[in-house]
Amino acid sequence: MKIKKFRGRTILEALNQVKKEFGEDAVILNSEKVKTAEGDFFEITAAIEETEVPVVSPTLEDKKSKNFSYTLDQELKKDLEEIKELLKKVLHPQLRDITYLKYLEKGVPAFIAKEMVEKKLDLPEYISVKIKEKGVVPHSKYQIFIGEGGVGKTTNIFKIAVWYKYKYEAKVLVLSLDTYKIGGAFQTKRLAELLEIDFDIVDIEDFKEIAQSLNKYDYILVDTPGLNKKFSTHDLEELAQRLPFLRFQWVVKATEHFEFGLRLWEKIEKLPVEGVFLTFTDKIKNSLPILWLLESNLPPLTFISNGERVPEDLLKAEEDVLIKLFLRGFE
Numbered sequence: 001m002k003i004k005k006f007r008g009r010t011i012l013e014a015l016n017q018v019k020k021e022f023g024e025d026a027v028i029l030n031s032e033k034v035k036t037a038e039g040d041f042f043e044i045t046a047a048i049e050e051t052e053v054p055v056v057s058p059t060l061e062d063k064k065s066k067n068f069s070y071t072l073d074q075e076l077k078k079d080l081e082e083i084k085e086l087l088k089k090v091l092h093p094q095l096r097d098i099t100y101l102k103y104l105e106k107g108v109p110a111f112i113a114k115e116m117v118e119k120k121l122d123l124p125e126y127i128s129v130k131i132k133e134k135g136v137v138p139h140s141k142y143q144i145f146i147g148e149g150g151v152g153k154t155t156n157i158f159k160i161a162v163w164y165k166y167k168y169e170a171k172v173l174v175l176s177l178d179t180y181k182i183g184g185a186f187q188t189k190r191l192a193e194l195l196e197i198d199f200d201i202v203d204i205e206d207f208k209e210i211a212q213s214l215n216k217y218d219y220i221l222v223d224t225p226g227l228n229k230k231f232s233t234h235d236l237e238e239l240a241q242r243l244p245f246l247r248f249q250w251v252v253k254a255t256e257h258f259e260f261g262l263r264l265w266e267k268i269e270k271l272p273v274e275g276v277f278l279t280f281t282d283k284i285k286n287s288l289p290i291l292w293l294l295e296s297n298l299p300p301l302t303f304i305s306n307g308e309r310v311p312e313d314l315l316k317a318e319e320d321v322l323i324k325l326f327l328r329g330f331e
Helices: 011-022 060-064 074-090 098-106 110-119 123-134 153-167 184-195 204-213 233-242 258-268 288-294 319-326
Strands: 002-008 027-036 039-048 142-146 172-176 198-201 219-223 247-253 273-279 301-305 314-316
Touching (some): 002 011, 011 027, 011 039, 011 098, 098 110, 110 123, 110 288, 123 288, 123 319, 142 153, 153 172, 153 219, 288 319
Antiparallel strands (some): 002 039, 301 314
């Protein structure tokens, strides 16, 4: 099997080089964008099975001949055949599909592009299917909002609080467990007063004691510090064990790379996370990189924040809203 790398300014230019040298039977092993001193290139690693030259077993006279310089190691040949068969099983034929490469070029995560090609679904169909698979998230009474610092938890919790208050005429309490934020308490209290939302700041131990006594409220929305050494996933796990009726909302910034998001999910997936709140969607022009949020193991989206205004810039993550969001930037 012959393996070679091809480069082009676009994915199609690189693909044309593959076809020109290896023909239609080429197998795409990998594709990526590389940076060089001459600029950015798309690099495709392709392979082609070479025509084997039949090996004629030497006669006894040949072996004795001075012109016979070597004998083929039969064990080595066997090993090579096994490796070739293994490669045939491992390599996915759908990677030859130009649609897969186009998805990669537009920013679709590789594992999402692969799944679309395998299931023979175009992008709108794939999005619709995945949304239906995830189902609808219930509006739990106790919702704990978690995520990295800077993802917009506090502002967007108040958006939801106002949404519950005026849409359902519900009694809502916002609690903050963020006792670390210097100077943040005054601003948050002022926002709560302007929006006429009940608000208080408690530490995590006090919350464990009072949580079950908040019966007069229809919804209790809990803000938390950004996940770090002072406030870790271990603290959240202890909280969930102590108060098993709690449900978690994972707040995700739309501009984050999917690898970062999936690494964080590995740390929190044991928690009762029932939904994903997507923020900063107004900061992205191309939504294809955030298709990773449709990965089967992740909870469904609940709300989308598309601006800083409270409470106007809040959308409930219904199917038509999500399809419009995920198709942003797709031609």
